[in-house]
Amino acid sequence: MPDVKQQLTAARCRDDFPILNRHVHGKPLVYLDNAASSQMPLQVMEAYRDYHSRYHANVHRGVHQLSQQATDAMEAGRESLRRLINAADAKEVIFTSGTTDAINLVMQSWGRTQVAPGDEIILSTMEHHSNIVPWRMLCDEKKAVLKVIPVTDDGELDLEAYESLLSPRTRLVSIVHVSNTLGTVNPVKQITRMAHARGVPVLVDGAQAVSHMPVDVQDLGCDFYAASGHKMFGPTGIGLLYGKKEHLEKMPPWRGGGDMILSVSFDEILYNELPYKFEAGTPHIAGAIGMGKAAEYLMTLGYEEIQKQEKDLLDYATQQLTAVDGVRIIGTAREKSAVVSFVVDGIHPHDIGTILDFEGVAVRTGHHCTQPLMERYGLTATTRASMAVYNRREEIDLLVHALREAIKVFR
Amino acid sequence: MMDSKTSEIYKQVVLDHNKTPRNYRILDPAMYEAAGHNPLCGDRYHVYLNVDDSGIITDITFSGDGCAISKASASMMTSMLKGKTVTEAEKMFHQFHEMAQGKRDPETDPGDLGRLKVFAGVRNLPARVKCATLSWHTFHAALKGEKKVTTE
Numbered sequence: 001m002p003d004v005k006q007q008l009t010a011a012r013c014r015d016d017f018p019i020l021n022r023h024v025h026g027k028p029l030v031y032l033d034n035a036a037s038s039q040m041p042l043q044v045m046e047a048y049r050d051y052h053s054r055y056h057a058n059v060h061r062g063v064h065q066l067s068q069q070a071t072d073a074m075e076a077g078r079e080s081l082r083r084l085i086n087a088a089d090a091k092e093v094i095f096t097s098g099t100t101d102a103i104n105l106v107m108q109s110w111g112r113t114q115v116a117p118g119d120e121i122i123l124s125t126m127e128h129h130s131n132i133v134p135w136r137m138l139c140d141e142k143k144a145v146l147k148v149i150p151v152t153d154d155g156e157l158d159l160e161a162y163e164s165l166l167s168p169r170t171r172l173v174s175i176v177h178v179s180n181t182l183g184t185v186n187p188v189k190q191i192t193r194m195a196h197a198r199g200v201p202v203l204v205d206g207a208q209a210v211s212h213m214p215v216d217v218q219d220l221g222c223d224f225y226a227a228s229g230h231k232m233f234g235p236t237g238i239g240l241l242y243g244k245k246e247h248l249e250k251m252p253p254w255r256g257g258g259d260m261i262l263s264v265s266f267d268e269i270l271y272n273e274l275p276y277k278f279e280a281g282t283p284h285i286a287g288a289i290g291m292g293k294a295a296e297y298l299m300t301l302g303y304e305e306i307q308k309q310e311k312d313l314l315d316y317a318t319q320q321l322t323a324v325d326g327v328r329i330i331g332t333a334r335e336k337s338a339v340v341s342f343v344v345d346g347i348h349p350h351d352i353g354t355i356l357d358f359e360g361v362a363v364r365t366g367h368h369c370t371q372p373l374m375e376r377y378g379l380t381a382t383t384r385a386s387m388a389v390y391n392r393r394e395e396i397d398l399l400v401h402a403l404r405e406a407i408k409v410f411r
Numbered sequence: 412m413m414d415s416k417t418s419e420i421y422k423q424v425v426l427d428h429n430k431t432p433r434n435y436r437i438l439d440p441a442m443y444e445a446a447g448h449n450p451l452c453g454d455r456y457h458v459y460l461n462v463d464d465s466g467i468i469t470d471i472t473f474s475g476d477g478c479a480i481s482k483a484s485a486s487m488m489t490s491m492l493k494g495k496t497v498t499e500a501e502k503m504f505h506q507f508h509e510m511a512q513g514k515r516d517p518e519t520d521p522g523d524l525g526r527l528k529v530f531a532g533v534r535n536l537p538a539r540v541k542c543a544t545l546s547w548h549t550f551h552a553a554l555k556g557e558k559k560v561t562t563e
Contacts, residue, residue, distance in 0.1 A: 347479070348452075348477065348478035348479060349478075350452050350478040350480075350539070350542065351421070351478050351479045351480070354420075354536060354538075354539060355421070366451065366452065366453070367453060374453075380452075380453030380454075380455075380476075381452065381453050409421050409426070410426060410429075410479070
């Protein structure tokens with residue numbers, strides 16, 4: 001058996017993603033909407049299929065062979081994810097339906113028991129709505145206050161302002177690791193250190209990070225870390241919440257049901273241990289297996305390969321798009337992931353998106369679920385090209401070509 | 412070379428109305444006024460109109476910003492509706508709506524649509540139908556005395 005690691009490289013991985021061979025409107029697909037959802041490799045599809053065709057059953061319940069196999073596969077998936085983010089213990093990895101669900105878990109369980117009237121929660125201007133809305137809801141309920149770290153013109157967090165926002169009333173800092181709109185990679189380790197210096201826990205929204213850079217939750221030191229399967233080559237409907245055991249053990253369950261209990265009577269419930277306490281009901285077993293397989297895929301490919309390829313794509317796209325007359329890039333932080341948001345003089349992003357689609361180029365246009373950030377830059381929308389390791393320079397050329405065509409239409 | 416589907420909606424007349432929108436001003440005083448918002452795109456428009464005793468739209472204008480399809484649609488709508496009766500205008504609203512949703516083919520069943528049939532192409536672009544219909548919905552809401560409309 002040949003060594004898989006030697007075989008899987010950034011140059012070769014494209015073959016693992018069959019969807020990239022399809023055509024759209026008669027043109028070869030150029031998929032540059034990876035920040036919205038990344039594509040799935042054959043290996044993940046195979047694991048998904050394998051579960052359904054060979055050992056589909058419920059987990060943690062049956063004494064029969066299929067149930068045991070399903071349980072083992074799901075727990076192997078959890079272990080793969082533990083390794084991916086280097087959690088100290090697989091019990092600290094809770095399956096959720098995605099990043100949004102993970103943040104809501106922390107809000108409902110930790111937030112509703114820990115946050116009191118007048119307390120403060122620190123977010124930033126560049127948060128995705130999924131890291132704003134739950135906290136706004138909690139603040140409305142608890143009469144607590146949201147504090148917002150401002151963003152510079154380049155799209156970096158103003159850390160001096162952050163320092164001054166930290167107060168004796170700060171109960172939580174919840175911050176995005178990589179901005180889905182700007183591509184900014186935030187210094188979450190430093191942000192965590194600054195919060196911990198005042199005894200404040202930190203949640204990191206890692207939805208845009210895990211498929212692009214190595215994440216080590218122990219090194220970051222964060223208390224919670226959230227991620228989504230479908231943004232890291234895995235399936236939709238599955239995600240994870242990492243939480244330090246010391247927090248998770250103290251936190252009450254937020255959903256009741258089967259699998260999260262040890263014993264039930266009408267008078268008293270004894271809750272299950274971690275991580276099951278937070279996984280009520282039959283989980284998305286196939287999703288958990290698929291997300292675990294996606295983690296293995298990422299580790300086999302290796303972040304060195306991924307980052308080399310994505311850095312090249314980011315630099316090339318930035319250079320090529322900057323060269324187009326009338327294009328302005330939004331988000332020029334020093335540390336960036338392979339995301340390029342831009343606006344074009346006199347052309348609305350939705351018109352650009354439609355015309356690019358006719359050319360087979362899939363990008364995202366709109367506010368990217370970051371309306372406060374859009375407002376910060378005086379925009380209602382941008383066009384966003386977001387790359388993954390399987391993208392190629394030739395695809396950037398096709399994007400730029402299609403963009404020039406769009407500009408021609410409007411000039 | 413521009414794709415044929417592109418040219419289906421981004422016709423010269425649409426591009427022209429986007430670049431030089433007609434009746435693009437606030438009407439003050441206005442008997443009827445409403446705000447229209449498409450939360451998905453962020454398109455925002457106001458439509459203002461005055462109607463005389465015999466039910467004729469004596470003036471109709473719009474303000475706001477959005478994509479080319481929404482702005483051109485608002486511009487062409489105001490050009491078409493000025494001088495029409497409210498009843499005629501409401502009929503056109505329904506015909507336009509049917510066309511945008513692909514329920515009326517303006518080639519075989521043009522009704523009163525006239526030049527507005529350039530927007531027939533949006534029926535192939537489900538995500539953009541609301542861009543074309545936003546100003547019409549806003550006009551309709553203004554007449555009915557509803558101050559705000561969103562396309563969600």
